[in-house]
Amino acid sequence: MSDASELLAANAAYYRAFAGGDFAAMSRIWAEDGVSCVHPGWPALIGRGAILESYRGILHGMNRVRIAHRDDTAIVMGDDGRVLCVEIVEGAALAATNCYRRVDGAWRMVHHQASPIAAAAEEPETPPPGRRLN
Amino acid sequence: MSDASELLAANAAYYRAFAGGDFAAMSRIWAEDGVSCVHPGWPALIGRGAILESYRGILHGMNRVRIAHRDDTAIVMGDDGRVLCVEIVEGAALAATNCYRRVDGAWRMVHHQASPIAAAAEEPETPPPGRRLN
Numbered sequence: 001m002s003d004a005s006e007l008l009a010a011n012a013a014y015y016r017a018f019a020g021g022d023f024a025a026m027s028r029i030w031a032e033d034g035v036s037c038v039h040p041g042w043p044a045l046i047g048r049g050a051i052l053e054s055y056r057g058i059l060h061g062m063n064r065v066r067i068a069h070r071d072d073t074a075i076v077m078g079d080d081g082r083v084l085c086v087e088i089v090e091g092a093a094l095a096a097t098n099c100y101r102r103v104d105g106a107w108r109m110v111h112h113q114a115s116p117i118a119a120a121a122e123e124p125e126t127p128p129p130g131r132r133l134n
Numbered sequence: 135m136s137d138a139s140e141l142l143a144a145n146a147a148y149y150r151a152f153a154g155g156d157f158a159a160m161s162r163i164w165a166e167d168g169v170s171c172v173h174p175g176w177p178a179l180i181g182r183g184a185i186l187e188s189y190r191g192i193l194h195g196m197n198r199v200r201i202a203h204r205d206d207t208a209i210v211m212g213d214d215g216r217v218l219c220v221e222i223v224e225g226a227a228l229a230a231t232n233c234y235r236r237v238d239g240a241w242r243m244v245h246h247q248a249s250p251i252a253a254a255a256e257e258p259e260t261p262p263p264g265r266r267l268n
Contacts (some may be wrong), residue, residue, distance in 0.1 A: 006154040011232065013260065033211075034209045034210075034211050034216075036207075036209060036216065036218050038218075038229045038231060038247075038249060040249065041249075041250065041251065041252035042251065043229055044207070044219070044220075044231070046207055046209075046218060053151050061189050065188065065263075067166065067208065073178070075168045075169075075170065075180075076168075077167075077168050077235065077244075080214045080235070082168075082170065082233075082244075082245060083174070084170050084172075084178040084180060086177070086178075094179050095172045095176070095177055096249075097170065097172060097178070097231070097245065097247050099216070099233065099245075101211065101214070105235065107148055110211075110216075111216060111231065111233075113172075113229075113231050113247050113249065114249075115172060115175075115248075115249030116249070117176065117177050117252070118175035118176070
């Protein structure tokens with residue numbers, strides 16, 4: 001696979017872990033160092049401990065979050081990768097940025113931020129193919 | 135200056151250009167390639183053309199945006215840098231992520247995203263010193 005394909009696959013794995021409530025997978029996805037996360041409406045979380053604690057709460061909450069992603073665009077510069085996509089969370093559209101670093105050949109997440117898009121959006125029945133930039 | 139100090143200085147320069155409506159400085163701050171931007175409530179903008187057009191509209195708008203930043207935290211991994219900070223825009227607090235890449239010795243912005251923080255915040259009279267990681 002190309003760098004961009006691998007990055008898009010890593011991004012899909014993030015949303016699979018999220019949608020499936022798979023905390024073990026989520027902790028493997030996040031890198032060890034230099035990590036930050038901004039959940040919608042939250043202040044920034046910095047450091048793996050605070051971030052994983054937030055995901056534990058979200059993934060193990062009473063109500064599983066319905067989340068999907070679409071319009072993934074990958075930007076790769078060496079071992080630094082970024083995916084911009086639209087998250088559909090409980091029917092609402094969010095603009096999400098997922099930053100990755102390639103560590104020992106695997107793309108690990110180093111930053112996540114999702115913020116509400118003002119315009120309403122409908123979840124498509126089949127997601128369009130991801131775009132790739134390089 | 136250390137890498138983190140240079141990165142924090144680049145971040146301060148971004149907000150100086152923003153607050154001063156300095157479009158020429160803003161276009162020097164943004165990198166040439168691999169750039170993305172999510173303004174509050176907007177979908178992602180990808181590519182230098184779309185991003186600079188958005189800043190032209192924001193900076194040259196009828197009403198200058200009152201913007202300040204505080205609680206800057208720098209994360210540096212090689213030539214990849216990220217600053218998390220709180221933006222105060224017209225009195226409202228936003229969680230901002232500014233990603234930079236070091237190009238020819240200068241930190242250039244490759245990604246910006248700001249999203250509203252649910253809790254209200256007051257603008258401090260004097261910004262606290264930036265925190266540094268790494």
